[in-house]
Structures are given as C-alpha cells and as structure tokens.
Amino acid sequence: MHWLADLLAAIGVVLNGIPQGIMAMSLGFAIFPTMFSFIFASAVNGAFGAVAPLSFQAESLALTGKLGRNLRERTSIILGGSIIMLLIGVTGTLTKIVAILGNNIMAGMMAGVGIMLAKIALGMAKDERLTGWLSVGLAAITYLVTKDLVWTIVISVVGSSLAAVFIEHYRAELPEHVTARRFIFTKPTISLRVVRGALSLACLNIGANISYGLITGQMTGQKPNPVDLNLLTGTQALADMGTSLLGGAPVEAIISATASAPEPVVAGVMMMLIMAAILAIGWLPKLGKYVPSASIAGFLFILGTVVIFPENATAALHGADGTVAAITLVVTAVADPFAGLLSGAALKFILPLIGLGV
Template sequence: MHWFQDFIAAISVVLNGIPQGILAMSLGFAVFPTTFSFVFASAVNGTFGSVAPLSFQAESLALTGGLGKDMRERVSIVFFGSVIMAFIGFSGMLTKIVDFMGAPIMAGMMAGVGIMLSRIAINMAKDDKQVGIISILVAGLTYILTQDLIWTIALSVILSSCYARFVQNYEQTLPAHITARKFTFYKPKMSFNILRGALSLACLNIGANISYGLITGSMTGIKPNPVDLNLLTSTQALADMGTSLLGGAPVEAIISVTASAPEPVIAGIMMMLMMAIILFTGWLPKIGKYVPSTSIAGFLLVLGAVVIFPADAATALGGTQIIIPAITLVVTAIIDPFAGLLIAGILKFLLPVVGFGA
C-alpha cells in the first residue's frame, strides 16, 4: 500500500500548488513552458534521490509580481535571479552565505517576507472586497480549526471562487500568451529595477531553500546535508533559467508533505509529474477562468502573518543580539529581501568596528 500513501501525499501538494499556479497566471506567466520545469526537476530528483520537490511558491510569485512592472521585467527578474542562484548552487556558496549572516538575520529576512505577503494579501482583497473578505475569513477560520495549510488554501479558494462565479457571475478571459501551446521568446533586459528584483528574488530563495529544504528533508527523519541543499538550489535555478525566457513561471522550493510519505523521492516525483500533466493538458487555465486572483488573498495572509512571520520573528528576535535581525526584518518588509540582507551585511561589518554591540 506504499504507492497509495505516496499518491495521496502527492495529490495533497498538487492541491496546494494549483491556486498558486493560478496566481502565476494572474501575473502573466505562461502555462505551457512551465511544464518543462516540473519534468526537469523530476528527472534530477530521480537521478540523485532528492526528496525536495519544486512547485509554485507564493512568496516568489508575489515578490516578482510586485517588483516587475510588466511581463518582460518579470521574466528578466526570474532569469537573472536564477543565474545568481545557479552560481550559488554550483559553487556551494549557499550554506556559506547563511553561515556568514547567521540564522537570526536570515530569519529576520524571512519574517519581513511574511509581512510583505500579508500586505500583498490585503491589497489583493481591496481589488474585490467581497471575494477578498470571504477568502480571508474562510482561510483564518479553517487554519484555526485544522492547523493545516492544504485545507486552508483549498477551502478559502474554492468557497470564495464559488461566490465570485455564482453570485458575481465571474469569468475571465485569459490572455492568449498564457494559454497558448507554443513558445514565445522573451529577450531579457537589464535595468536598476530588474537588478534589484533579481537580487531580491535570489535573497528570498537563499532563505527559502535553507528553511524549506531543511524542513522538507527533516520529514524523512534524515538530516539534509549541504550537498542536498546545493542540489536543490542548482535544480531550481536551471529549471527557472530556461523556462523564464519562454515566459514560464518560476518554480521554487516548498515545504512538501511528500517527504513524509513511505517513498519520499517517488512521492515528490509523482507530485511534479502530476503538475506537469495539469499544465501540459491545459487544465490549469480552464480552472483559472473561474478563479479570481483575489481568492488566494486569505491563504497569503495566513501564510505570511500566521505561518511565516511568528516563527521566523521569534528566531530573529529570540537571542541576545537582536539589533541587526530586527533591522533586517523591517527593511525587508518595507523595501525587499535584498535590501534587508545588504543592510544586515553592512551593519554586521560596521557595528563591531565602532564598538556597538549588535
């Protein structure tokens, strides 16, 4: 019966990924090219026995959508961000960066991302107040009762989307480039805003790959080593690098319950291949026609304000040296993750020089 347990674990993560895939479509990312990111990651995980799968990640999508002013900027941010992450992954610098910054500073950055997600969720809810309020109320109540993100995202998205469809008669026509079963090449460009976005996305992925990779790996009962995390980083970077130039959405590290399945590698591969089929066959756009982007506001708010922020803020501010982690948190929340880590690095160097305890 191991295969059935693997299958159920894979299905649960797919259900979590579909609404975030809809968020990716709402930002203009194409469905068809993203298929190959899931196929590529499946092949890598099968070859090297990695238990950490990739999927749509709300944090990276929200950050990219917020910093990129149009589709070409968003594609460029993902491409150059993946180039940075490829260098970090193949050089083995991921754990070295975290060791230099320290866990409290990295946690401060992730806590700031939690606030960013919460702010984005509130702004999304303002676009359609009725759907947004329903999504937030259902998500909050579901999480309080179940403490389960899968039920939280499923019920909040389904119920708010049903209200939009049957009460507001909601139905959207997705742009052709999102649903087209062909490749459209986007030539990346460079600007200050794109560089800032790429560095911010890379900083976010550094934190996410460490925290999410370790959490997912720990579900197997075997502590992940730096090689596993560098493989995860390299896989994510290569997957994004190719498909971004074709307008595909970024896929990143996630906390995946497939790691708790009897065969965690197989369960993770099953999940990614299921997502690939959903994208390749065009099922996601068919679902997305009736799901407003506002429906994910509740999940983003719970994820940012309830799941990410408290735990990471406690880590950041729970030690004796809290000034730099606190500043990292605030700067990340107000500006972006790169600014947060940049300020942290500068302060980490300067404060001891001037004799000020950090």
C-alpha cells in the same frame, strides 16, 4: 500499498500548488513552458534520489509580481535571480552565506517576507472586496479549526471563487500568451529595477531553500537530513532559467507533504509529473477563468502572519544580533529582501569597524 500512500501525498501537494499556479497566470506567466521545469526537476530528483521537490511558491510569485511591472520585467527578474542562485549552487556557498550573516539575520529577512505577504493579501482584498475578504475569512476559520495548510488553501480558494462566479458572475479572459500551448521567446531586459528584483528574489530563495528544504528533509524522519541544499539550489536555478526565457513561471522549493510518504523520492517525482501533465493538457488555464487572483489572498495572509512570521521572528530576535535582525525584518517588510539583507549585513559588519554598535 506504498504506491497508494505515495500517490495520495503527491495529489495533496498538487492541490496545494494549483491555486498558486493560477496566481502565476494572473501575473501574466505562460503556463505551457512551465511544465518543463517540473519535468526537469522530477528527472533530477529521480536520478539523484532527492526528496525535496519544486512547485509554484506563493512567496516568490508575490515578490516577483510586486517588483516587476510587466511580464518582461518579471521574467528578467527570474532569469537574473536564477543565474545568481546557479552560481551559489555550483560553488556550494549557500550554507556559507548563512554562516557569515548568521541565522538571526536570515530569520529576520524571512519574517519580513511574512509581513510582505500579509500586506499583499490585504491589498488584494481591498481591490476585490467580496473575493478577497471572503478568502481571508475562510482561510482564518479553516486554519484555526484544522491547522492544515492544504485544507486552508482549498476551502478559501474554492469558497471565494464560487462566490465570485455565482454572485459577481466572474469569468476572466486570460491573455493568449498565458494559455497558448506553444513557446514564445521573451527577450530579457535589464534595468535598475530588474537588477534589484533579481537580487531580492535570490535573497528570498537563499532563505527559502535552506528553511523549506531542511524542513522537508526533516519530515522524512531520516538522519542526517537527506536534503542536499546545493543540489536543490542548482536544480531550481536551471529550471527557472530555461522557462523564464519562454515567459514561464518560477518554480521554487516548498514544504512538501510528499516527504512524509513511505517513498518520499517517488512521491515527490509523482507530484511534479502530475503537475506537468496538468499544465501540458491545459487544465490549469480552464480553471483559471473561474478563479480570481484575490482568491489566494486568504492563503497568503495565513502563510505570512501565522506560518512564516511567528517562527522566524522568534528566531530572529533571540541572540546577540537580535537588534540587527529586527532592523532586517522591518526593512524587508517595507522594501524587499535584498534591501533587508543588505541593511543587516551593513549593521553587522561595518558599524563595528568604525567603533559603533547596535
């Protein structure tokens, strides 16, 4: 009966990913070409026995939506970030970057991302008050009761969406390029905003691949940790690189419950293939018409304030580089991950060279 447990774990992660897929549509990303990212990642994981799957990730979507003003800028940011991550994955420098900067500074950057997500969630709630605040309230209550992110996202998204549909008579008309079951080439553009966005997205993915990848590996109970961070980084980069040119959404590393299934590789592959089928058939756009973007506000708020921030802030502020990590945290929260890591690196390495310390 292992296959049934694997299937249930896969379905649980799919349920977690669907609202974030709807968030991707609200940002203008095309859904149909994104299925190839899931197919590609499932093939790589199946071939190499990798336990860490890819899926829609709220952090990367929120950051890309904040930094890019339109679809062309957002897909260009994803393309640039994926090129950077591919170089990092191929050269095997992911763990070296962390070793150079230190765990404190990386944790400070991730804690800053937690605050950034909370700010985005509250902004959504202010813009769409009924849906947004109801989503935040339902998410807070559900997480306090269950301590389970899957239940948190399901109840907050479904509850706030039902309220929007039946009270406000919400029904969105998604742009044609979002729902079209064909490929539309999106010409990349380059600007200071795009370059900075690509660097910020790469910085976020460095932290996410290490933390989420290793956590997923720990959930398998296998020692040593079975996650190959370079393989995960290369897979994610190649998946994003292809779909970004077709206007598709990014798929990134996640903390996946499939790792705790009896056959974690099989469960992860099943999850990605199920998600690819949902995108290919066109079910996600049909759901998206009745799910406001602000319905994800509660999940983003809990993810940022309760899941990401406390653990990373605690790790950041303990140790010799605690002050530098705190500054990295604040700069990331008010600006972006690239500015945060850049300020942390400058304080750690440049100030001692000129005889100053923090």
